[in-house]
Amino acid sequence: MxxxxxxxxxxxxxxxxxxxxxxxxxxxxxxxxxxxxxxxxxxxxxxxxxxxxxxxxxxxxxxxxxxxxxxxxxxxxxxxxxxxxxxxxxxxxxxxxxxxxxxxxxxxxxxAVLDRLPEFHRDGYALENLDSGAPLKDWGFEPIAANAxxxxxxxxxxxxxxxxxxxxxxxxxxxxxxxxxxxxxxxxxxxxxxxxxxxxxxxxxxxxxxxxxxxxxxxxxxxxxxxxxxxxxxxxxxxxxxxxxxxxxxxxxxxxxxxxxxxxxxxxxxxxxxxxxxxxxxxxxxxxxxxxxxxxxxxxxxxPPTHKVAVFAQLGWQISTMLFCTSPDVEEKVALLRRQLRLQLDGHVDQLDVTPLGTAAEDPRSQWEATVPIRVMATASAAEALAAFPAAVGSLYLQGYPGFHHDGGAQPVRAPWPRIGYWPALLPVEHVPHTAVLADGRRIEAPLSRTFASPEQLAQGRSPEPPPVRGDGEPGRPGRRGRRGRRGRRGRRGRLGTVAHARAGDKGGNSNVGVWVPDPAHWDWLCSTLSTENLRALLPEAEDCDIVRHEFPHLRAVHVVLRGLLGTGGSSNLRVDQIGKSVGEYLRAKHVMLP
Known part of the structure; x- marks a missing residue:
């Protein structure tokens, strides 16, 4: 030692x-x-x-x-x-x-356990998806990689x-x-x-x-x-x-x-x-x-007595491009673009996503303050089905919304690329070898713990919800009395990020967000502000997600998992922020009643 x-x-x-x-x-x-x-x-x-x-x-x-x-x-x-x-x-x-x-x-x-998947199935290990619970055999796609x-x-x-x-x-x-x-x-x-x-x-x-x-x-x-x-x-x-x-x-x-x-x-x-x-x-x-x-x-x-296993399969193909429109009437222009592309691509693509990014300035000081990017993405099971995509987009320059353009300094997208799906599962530790292989060919098996945790010991649970918001019921607005009996004061409305930091990331199809306050005096306020109910109001994108909320008092942090926000995984969802990197900053931009 x-x-x-x-x-x-x-x-x-x-x-x-x-x-x-x-x-x-x-x-x-x-x-x-x-x-x-x-x-x-x-x-x-x-x-x-x-x-x-x-x-x-x-x-x-x-x-x-x-x-x-x-x-x-x-x-x-x-x-x-x-x-x-x-x-x-x-x-x-x-x-x-x-x-x-x-x-x-x-x-x-x-x-690497890809070659052993048939063996696991024969032995009764269904490799159920950690999010959906479905067995791997029901996925409908042929795995191309599986790693514990x-x-x-x-x-x-x-x-x-x-x-x-x-x-x-x-x-x-x-x-x-x-x-x-x-x-x-x-x-x-x-x-x-x-x-x-x-x-x-x-x-x-x-x-x-x-x-x-x-x-x-x-x-x-x-x-x-x-x-x-x-x-x-x-x-x-x-x-x-x-x-x-x-x-x-x-x-x-x-x-x-x-x-x-x-x-x-x-x-x-x-x-x-x-x-x-x-x-x-x-x-x-x-x-x-x-x-x-x-x-x-x-x-x-x-x-835990199991190893997590990441299984990947090709779900099909995808292609995307970035277009731009300039105010006024951005909402109507995006709607027109969506209709025109659907007319040409329905029957060819499986999914078509048209997402405007941002909002044009009300009284722009430059053309770029008046401009909104639009990400257009399509998926299909076969690459050939996406061959119509570049032509469909390119056909709209003279018949689309006024001001239709792409980045003149970028090459137009011509070819699709593979769309890869992710399947998280578990395997018992004893079925996953773990070996160090030395330069001379000697093999040393890695030792294992003599004890493993029970499912009850591994449960994440959820933190108790803070007392209900009192007052006018606005999201993130604590009432006259804060948590744990502290008296609070109503302040001014402003960005959550004025007093809180955040970091967000991905775990398969789930987005996680940790929010914390440097000032201990703001801890009770943060907990009340970020109740599950208030989070659902602050993040309308997570309306259909199961929100799992935890409190970390030593860190003065509220941590939430937005289950399903990222679809089934970062490599296959159609979100522009594919792995949820900016969800924390988005939450910090929301206006709440500050302490």
């Missing part, structure tokens, strides 16, 4: 993150492990659609720095293996040989066996931190408390600059926001941690930037991971120095 905290530095939060990230973090503060996350659900969907194997982007990023990694003894852990971790490991070994650098590469496998979310102990075993670089396929994002921490501190799978702390730290740094000011509703106060640096987690032997960043780089680490990532893409107070269940409602944050936020020991309990 190593008593010193392990310093784990992130260099990627998604496929497409800054290419120069490895250069930057190696020029920054010392770290023991570099961690790169590339596999969001929509990224896996894109990889599946293109029938691609591993993430070549990572290989190009790492290639110039192999000698430096060897010289400094820095370990590298990444899920850039995608659908072919063995292939990426082999490619990296070739790069090392060409560079004359002696580093050992291992990979983790077992997550593995934990961190395959990574830990590879590092213990001497690997310098470990590449994985689909592990949970937080496993890329929990695995190295377990190796460094000598934890076992039954050390649920320390593991929960490392998972929490991993969740915070997994998305890169999300923890240092990126995508943060308080971005106007972030120094060096033009180029936020990457975060570092210092994970101690008891699982407590400090989140920081490279001192030379832009951005900041504060209680608010860490809270923003903590409430991102969660489903409630129980954060379920293959190595432990994290009790997020026990997380406490404190500032312990400039750009240093401490996370005390986190309560952890046994993990």
């Amino acid at each position: 190593n008593e010193r905290s392990v310093r784990i530095g992130n260099f990627s939060g998604y496929l497409g993150d800054r290419f120069t990230a490895v250069d930057e973090v190696l020029a920054g503060d010392p770290v023991d492990v570099l961690m790169g996350d590339y596999l969001a659900e929509v990224t896996l969907a894109a990889l599946a659609a293109d029938r691609r194997g591993y993430v070549a982007y990572f290989r190009k990023q790492l290639r110039p720095h192999l000698a430096t990694l060897a010289e400094r003894g820095i370990k590298v852990v990444t899920n850039a293996g995608g659908f072919d971790p063995a292939g990426l490991a082999a490619a990296l070994r070739a790069d090392l040989a060409e560079a004359g650098v002696s580093l050992t590469v291992a990979h983790v496998e077992g997550d 979310y593995l934990g961190g102990f395959g990574i830990a075993e590879a590092l213990r066996a001497g690997a310098d670089i470990v590449v994985t396929g689909r592990v949970t994002d937080a496993s890329l931190t929990a695995g190295p921490a377990a190796w460094w501190h000598g934890w076992t799978p039954d050390d649920h408390g320390p593991l929960a702390g490392a998972i929490t730290a991993g969740h915070i740094i997994e998305c890169g600059a999300h923890a240092t000011g990126g995508n943060f509703s308080g971005f106007r106060t972030v120094p060096g926001m033009d180029r936020c640096g990457f975060p570092i987690a210092e994970v101690a032997a008891d699982g407590s941690s400090v989140i920081t960043k490279h001192a030379r780089d832009g951005g900041t680490v504060t209680v608010d930037t860490v809270t923003a990532q903590l409430v991102y893409e969660i489903q409630g107070p129980r954060y379920l991971n293959p190595d432990a269940t994290v009790h997020l409602d026990t997380v406490r944050l404190s500032r312990v120095g400039p750009d240093r936020v401490a996370i005390g020991p986190v309560v952890g309990s046994p993990p």
Whole structure:
């Protein structure tokens, strides 16, 4: 066991993150492990659609720095293996040989279960959809990828066996931190408390600059926001941690930037991971120095007895384009466009979506203040059926609404692309192998926890609703007496974002939003303002959604899951904000009665 905290530095939060990230973090503060996350659900969907194997982007990023990694003894852990971790490991070994650098590469496998789906069906595992409850056999589409979310102990075993670089396929994002921490501190799978702390730290740094000011509703106060640096987690032997960043780089680490990532893409107070269940409602944050936020020991309990499985299938094809119209009469122009396209495309496409974005200024100072973009999208089961789409759009320049135009600097869209569906399910842990494969071919099975949580222990539940709003009944307007007996005052109406931060993300077809207030005096007000009833009024798009609401008093946060807002998943819904990234900012823009 190593008593010193392990310093784990992130260099990627998604496929497409800054290419120069490895250069930057190696020029920054010392770290023991570099961690790169590339596999969001929509990224896996894109990889599946293109029938691609591993993430070549990572290989190009790492290639110039192999000698430096060897010289400094820095370990590298990444899920850039995608659908072919063995292939990426082999490619990296070739790069090392060409560079004359002696580093050992291992990979983790077992997550790919596509070929075993018939076996699971024969054995009575229906792989019911986590949202609808329907069995996979009733989906009606042929899966093209199926991957279980593995934990961190395959990574830990590879590092213990001497690997310098470990590449994985689909592990949970937080496993890329929990695995190295377990190796460094000598934890076992039954050390649920320390593991929960490392998972929490991993969740915070997994998305890169999300923890240092990126995508943060308080971005106007972030120094060096033009180029936020990457975060570092210092994970101690008891699982407590400090989140920081490279001192030379832009951005900041504060209680608010860490809270923003903590409430991102969660489903409630129980954060379920293959190595432990994290009790997020026990997380406490404190500032312990400039750009240093401490996370005390986190309560952890046994993990679930199942692994989440992400299944993908091609649902058909899609095509879209962006048009523009200029006021006045925007509503009528959009309605005309919708009618004209339907006349030409009915019978060809399965779905046609015409969505205007924004509102023209009442008295515009420029043409662009008077202009509203319109996203037009169509889907069909066969690519040939969408061949009529470009011609239908192009035929309206002289017969459509006045001022019909597209972006003159952009090429018109000509060809459709695959539409990929997402199916989340569960498999018992014992049916998912988890193996570290070393460079010499040796295979080490990852150890398992001796105990697992019951369904009752994993239930997310819902927080009690605050007392009913009193007064005039306006959404978000607390009455004369606030929650828990505090006297409140009616203030002025204004944007929720005047006093609250928010961060939103996706979990399959569900959108999650965490809203919190920096000022403790506003906590009761926030809870009353964001009751389920008021949320439904503030977010009419969620009218038909099941809204699951939780309170996190230590964070002064109200967290909600809008079930079904994103259809069946980010890769297949027709929303312009496909994975719900801006739902939090939209909520902050709503006017409520401020405290």
